[in-house]
């Protein structure tokens with residue numbers, strides 16, 4: 001009953017093979033590839049894997065990338081299944097104006113975060129879910145599992161590239177995060193980091209005001225580790241929220 005979980009973002013493809021489609025399943029193998037290397041998955045890291053029986057993925061990198069990933073899966077006899085955000089799934093209600101236009105990765109990460117909170121026991125709380133990847137997303141979910149809405153902002157890389165290409169004098173190496181930057185490198189690195197931190201704190205404030213309860217804050221994504229030390233509020237850093245979400249959805253779909 002092996003299960004392959006895929007998360008295809010705008011920078012990297014992340015994959016994980018589990019012994020079965022269940023949150024308690026053992027992890028058999030996992031990896032991550034930058035998108036320029038995905039055409040070598042079948043002859044590389046996937047060549048010696050036990051054949052997955054089921055697969056569920058989320059992709060936000062566009063149709064061309066999705067097709068290239070599906071080509072790599074032709075070494076197996078599986079039918080690729082991709083998440084399309086719906087109005088309701090796995091205990092979460094989708095408040096987006098057009099539910100299917102929400103990024104699939106955002107939907108899956110929120111489902112993972114909610115499952116994670118419920119698994120910890122205690123009364124359900126509002127959730128702020130931050131994903132720091134190519135872009136940064138900051139989601140608000142109330143204690144009843146209603147996704148109220150979320151923010152999208154540029155990630156570190158995009159912010160720096162935008163500043164570099166839009167100015168004459170901002171071509172400098174990465175700096176340090178510091179409260180009072182005194183050189184261009186530190187000013188850029190700190191500006192980006194605190195822009196993201198500020199958006200997160202603002203959303204916590206909005207959700208606290210809206211629900212009258214203290215939100216639980218969870219952070220994930222490839223660049224989450226860069227943000228974690230600069231957060232003034234307590235954020236739990238989780239590296240596999242999307243896989244948690246895919247496992248929760250797969251349990252319901254493939255049981």
Ligand SMILES: Nc1ncnc2c1ncn2[C@@H]1O[C@H](COP(=O)(O)OP(=O)(O)O)[C@@H](O)[C@H]1O
Pocket residue numbers: 008009010011012013132133134135155156157221222223
């Ligand atoms: N090996 C790495 N070295 C440096 N930065 C990395 C690495 N892996 C991830 N990152 C950071 O994480 C971001 C990508 O995270 P990821 O969650 O894979 O994004 P996405 O889901 O959008 O593809 C990059 O933009 C980069 O800032």
Ligand SMILES: CC(C)(COP(=O)(O)O)[C@@H](O)C(=O)NCCC(=O)O
Pocket residue numbers: 009010011060101102103104105106133134135136137152
């Ligand atoms: C916001 C995103 C670009 C994030 O992509 P990522 O950083 O994970 O590569 C992606 O979730 C997306 O394309 N969303 C569709 C638009 C929306 O969610 O409103």
Ligand SMILES: [K+]
Pocket residue numbers: 008009010105131133221
């Ligand atoms: K992502």
